[in-house]
Amino acid sequence: MSVKAKYQPVLDLGLKLGIKDGDVSEENGVLKIKGMAATQYEKNILWDKIKEIGGEKPSDLKANITVEDDSVYHRHTVKSGESLSKIAKHYYGDPMKYTKIFDANTNILKNPDIIHPDQVLVIPNL
Numbered sequence: 001m002s003v004k005a006k007y008q009p010v011l012d013l014g015l016k017l018g019i020k021d022g023d024v025s026e027e028n029g030v031l032k033i034k035g036m037a038a039t040q041y042e043k044n045i046l047w048d049k050i051k052e053i054g055g056e057k058p059s060d061l062k063a064n065i066t067v068e069d070d071s072v073y074h075r076h077t078v079k080s081g082e083s084l085s086k087i088a089k090h091y092y093g094d095p096m097k098y099t100k101i102f103d104a105n106t107n108i109l110k111n112p113d114i115i116h117p118d119q120v121l122v123i124p125n126l
Contacts, residue, residue, distance in 0.1 A: 007033075032062045039067060040125070077121075
């Protein structure tokens with residue numbers, strides 16, 4: 001199996017996330033990938049996939065993934081049935097950090113218990 005085939009799920013994820021300025025090359029059995037993720041969250045998702053396939057420090061892959069907007073952790077579009085605590089659990093692993101999301105979005109939210117589908121919320125860096 002080629003190293004590119006081994007890491008194809010990473011490349012597919014990059015396409016799904018809309019990674020900009022992507023470049024992939026293979027040299028001496030090492031896959032080199034670069035690109036720009038929209039947010040730190042998306043960069044983390046890519047690295048998680050890389051580590052899932054190649055381990056903590058893969059020797060057959062070199063990745064240079066930059067972040068376009070490091071002023072936020074992510075921007076989340078609310079889906080039906082979501083709550084700030086559910087969103088906080090997804091991004092931070094802790095539903096009680098919903099207040100961080102609320103505080104970062106007081107320009108569009110007046111009550112932490114009321115959010116609506118299609119609202120785009122800033123998920124702040126912690």
